[in-house]
Amino acid sequence: MLLTPPGVYRPQSDSEMLARAVAVSGRARGAVLDLGTGTGTVALAAARCGAGAVTAVDLSRRAVAAARLNGRLHRAPLTVHRGDLFGPVRGRRFALVTANPPYVPSRTDRPARYRRARSWDGGLDGRVVIDRICDGVADHLEPGGVLLMVHSAVSGVEASLERLAAAGLAARVADRTRIPLGPVMRARAALHEARDLVQPGAVDEQLVVIEALRAV
Template sequence: MTPLLSPPGVYRPQSDTAVLIGALQRDDLARGRDVLDLGTGTGAVALAACGAGAASVTAVDLSRRAVMVTRMNCRLRRARIAVHRGDLFAPVRDRRFDLIVANPPYVPAETEALPRYGIARCWDAGIDGRAVLDRICDGATDRLSEDGVVLLVHSAACNADATVARLARAGLVAEVVDRVHVPLGPVMRARRAMHETRGLVEPGARSEELVVVRAHRAA
């Protein structure tokens, strides 16, 4: 299959993308379900959900360029995916979904200020890496169907236990369902000294742990 279009300024599918898609496909979570992909980037996860038999797929991204390239990638693959530009749940505030997936920005940064433009917006997520992740945890319940599932991927550097606890406070039962070690990417390598100082990674670390958190409504 032709590789996804991925122009400058749009997050290219990487290890975290593959880990999230693997979790989605392994448990056949998309089949027959209405799926929401937050922060779609190139549309890789949305397209994987479509290919896995989703009843419908909706993709959202704040970046105009990401929305444009996702639409192009869908068109090239003749995939029927609704693509919206907006801030997380804002474009779908009147809908509920059976599966919400996200690979949000999660790299701990120098400051709490989030980039407004440029490629760094794809990964910078405040001092603890949770600026976007926490908003997804807080908002997912209102957009989730009664038997819906949330599936999130992020680095263990921004605390998987905090994600589980945040989802629990939002009324969801959550657990870590995957842990995968991958080599540090260029952004994490560039910030390794800062992350070591904060105790987010081990001294001299060459790899990071990615986690997939799955959640559903409490019984």
């Protein structure tokens, strides 16, 4: 059970899928970085898998407080920083980086005004934060280190694979699943249909976990 204060993203199918990927991968053995940690659910999953040290980062003050509290409640030694993606860990490298970034295409590339919306608004194509992670993660992976990132196929699976490959990483889709459209995706169905991001009348979406390996 995780405490989820108002304004903090409540773990859903994408969080659960990423936490499962962490366990299946067997990569949570050394230092782990969890980007956009929210309540800390994926960071806690890494800790349960035996990670040597888990660092979590989130831009939201409420999320940072929630993750720290959940770490204490679950007796997991999480180190939680408030900041923008890799900013708080500049110069550090990790065996595993996990990320559940905002990926729902929105009406603008400007940051959302409201805290909760920042958890899902991904810009016009859903890739504003995804692309930043793809471009920056290689500098924060140890040789042989891995990125595990979850997002909707609506945001462009091939775009993620190509961007990670351009950064020198070997990238693949590690997992796929279909889920019913959530409330935000349903509310934006007309917008996404107009941009040919989803089929008219779509009732579900595909989630993917991208795995990207830095060569030894």
